[in-house]
Amino acid sequence: MDPVVQLRKVSVRYGNSNGGLTAVADVDLSVMPGEVVSIVGKSGCGKTTLLKVIAGLVRPVSGEVLFNNKGVNGYSKGVGMLFQSPLLLPWRTVIKNILLPIEIINGDLESYLSRAYELIEKTGLKGYENSYPWELSGGMQQRVALCRALIHKPPLLLLDEPFSALDAITREEMWNLLQEVITYEKCTTILVTHDVREAVLLSDRVVVMGGKPGRIKSELMINFRRPRDLMVQYTKEFNDYVVMIKNLIGD
């Protein structure tokens, strides 16, 4: 099987050639189909930048980015993205927000309507199809955003601290939901997070980045079978992973 995403010696600079800043340097990373990879690291070490490179929103100054074995130039069309804030359009109802990518990609709303309802059902938003985003709680809004990220069956889901604005209880609910959905959708996922526990719980592999300029320091496989029960957090193995990763980030 070929990787969905391959980064080879990717470096990114912001600003012009003399006064700029190297945000990411010589990053090699491959993500296999169906894999869930988390990227952790200190603030400002280039995690978001790396996601943007994969999405084709930022061009590397050197190195190669392959998406399904094809070079990325322009935007990697079709990736699903979820950010810290849900970024819903307040003048659109839930269902219309979810269908926004379809409107833009091919306009074939009819054939995706049943999928939209399926996702709504799965994410526990049934009955809120015609509500407006501002009538929903923060967690519900983020679930709408998740549906929107998945509606077009993206081959790759990019998540940038998607749950960091939520309270602890809602976040755990979202962990369960995300596991359920990406298992069902068999979605390849890259998750950027500050929360080491979240990274260990959700991913097959945790990539630790170090900063100035951002590089990959090390990688760690998480050997629990997915999807995982929230109780796994309280096992010794889990905590060993967490401590190990914290140490890797720390020095």
Add this chain to the structure above:
Amino acid sequence: MRSKKVKIINPILTLLTIGVFWEFVVRTLNIPNYVLPSPSTIFSTAAKYSLYLAFNLLDTLVAALMGLAIAAVFSLALSLPLAYSEVIRDSIYPLITGFNAIPRAALVPLLALWFGLGAVPKVLTAFLIAFFPILVPTLTAMITMEKELWEMLQSFGASKGQILTKVAVPRAMPYFLSSLHMGLTSAFVGAVIAEMVASDKGLGYVILSSTSRLDTPLAFACLILLALTTFVISKVLSMVERRVVKWAYRVNI
């Protein structure tokens, strides 16, 4: 808790108090009518000239509203290409800003020279003053968007046109509609100024001619009419606003 009734009654009471105080001052100090007419004189004058005032108000109203309508359509239409392309924006917007620096009242004689003394210079002046306060907030709302939202749209492969129609324009609607309030008062200013400089009709003309023959009560009647009219139209606009962009009023601050 303040009820809705109180909200309506309180300003009316304030107004009445001011009116009574005004009447009292004018009477006790024996201020002549041509300096400061009392409210009662203003009302009796307004009643006496009601038909004359109504016709002239209609004239001003039509000119201001037409100016406003043209300004609204023009601003919206112009904001689309300006929002669409940075090149267009950079080449046109500075000129518009520069034009806005010209006192538009100074253009009225020119407009009268070109278009005569009819309704055209009035409508044009109203339009010229009203379009800028509508264009600026509308355009600003269109071109400011969360970076991440823009990136997400890019990742779907959205074209500039799609971003404009699906996000920028709906986003700008509340700003556009609320800017119509500013546009409304500006349009009235424009129409009245044009009437003062180059017209023989309309409330602007009536104010000018009445003050020149020291008929100050009539001028005051015109001012009050103007205030009332813009107030009522403004209220109507607010109602339309709340209907059309309900989503923008999700919180009641």
